[in-house]
Amino acid sequence: EAGVTQSPTHLIKTRGQQATLRCSPISGHTSVYWYQQALGLGLQFLLWYDEGEERNRGNFPPRFSGRQFPNYSSELNVNALELEDSALYLCASSFRGRFYEQYFGPGTRLTVT
Amino acid sequence: AQKVTQAQTEISVVEKEDVTLDCVYETRDTTYYLFWYKQPPSGELVFLIRRNSFDEQNEISGRYSWNFQKSTSSFNFTITASQVVDSAVYFCALRDMNRDDKIIFGKGTRLHILP
Numbered sequence: 207e208a209g210v211t212q213s214p215t216h217l218i219k220t221r222g223q224q225a226t227l228r229c230s231p232i233s234g235h236t237s238v239y240w241y242q243q244a245l246g247l248g249l250q251f252l253l254w255y256d257e258g259e260e261r262n263r264g265n266f267p268p269r270f271s272g273r274q275f276p277n278y279s280s281e282l283n284v285n286a287l288e289l290e291d292s293a294l295y296l297c298a299s300s301f302r303g304r305f306y307e308q309y310f311g312p313g314t315r316l317t318v319t
Numbered sequence: 320a321q322k323v324t325q326a327q328t329e330i331s332v333v334e335k336e337d338v339t340l341d342c343v344y345e346t347r348d349t350t351y352y353l354f355w356y357k358q359p360p361s362g363e364l365v366f367l368i369r370r371n372s373f374d375e376q377n378e379i380s381g382r383y384s385w386n387f388q389k390s391t392s393s394f395n396f397t398i399t400a401s402q403v404v405d406s407a408v409y410f411c412a413l414r415d416m417n418r419d420d421k422i423i424f425g426k427g428t429r430l431h432i433l434p
Contacts, residue, residue, distance in 0.1 A: 239422070241424075247426070248410070248424055248425065248426035248427055249410065249412075249424040249427075250424075251422045251423070251424075254422075294362065296364065298364075305352050305369070305371065305414075305416070306369075307354060307366045307369045308354075308366065309366060310356075310363055310364035310365075310366075311363065312361070312362060312363045313362055313363070
């Protein structure tokens with residue numbers, strides 16, 4: 207069974223640009239989560255989508271946004287990139303329900319110069 | 320407020336030694352879930368265990384064991400007879416069932432198993 211996939215693997219952008227990151231969940235999973243893993247800060251919860259709707263978001267500015275498509279894949283968009291947005295962005299999926307464990311993808315390394 | 324503390328930033332042990340990774344959590348909710356994840360050098364987090372707040376039974380899976388104690392708000396993870404392949408960053412996470420429903424990860428413990 208295929209795991210969570212993310213694309214691209216690496217992304218280099220300049221300050222002020224927009225970045226789009228993509229995630230495909232495990233088949234059968236309807237929930238998708240996004241996390242930011244910046245150096246020294248651990249994993250910070252960004253967004254949670256389920257059944258096409260945003261269910262919750264972490265303490266990030268509105269320029270971090272996303273969506274979930276009918277096939278449960280998801281996009282994370284980061285507008286007006288800042289240098290401190292440089293991080294590993296991890297996507298995870300789970301079955302519907304808050305008590306299920308999450309399965310993570312390999313991540314997208316975003317570098318903002 | 321919810322919080323997960325992994326006080327050990329980095330641990331090094333010699334192969335075959337036992338090692339315990341500490342996790343202390345804070346939550347006001349009575350219903351919550353705790354998780355442990357492993358992040359090897361490849362970067363992809365691997366799910367290890369889930370435990371709900373009503374189940375304080377300790378769990379053993381091969382060389383891994385978990386000790387959940389609500390009285391001390393701790394969910395510690397022990398690796399017995401460590402191996403070099405256990406080298407990774409280990410994260411403890413908390414998710415409660417209240418309306419806020421945030422998912423909180425600790426900052427992780429980097430474990431080095433020395434041959």
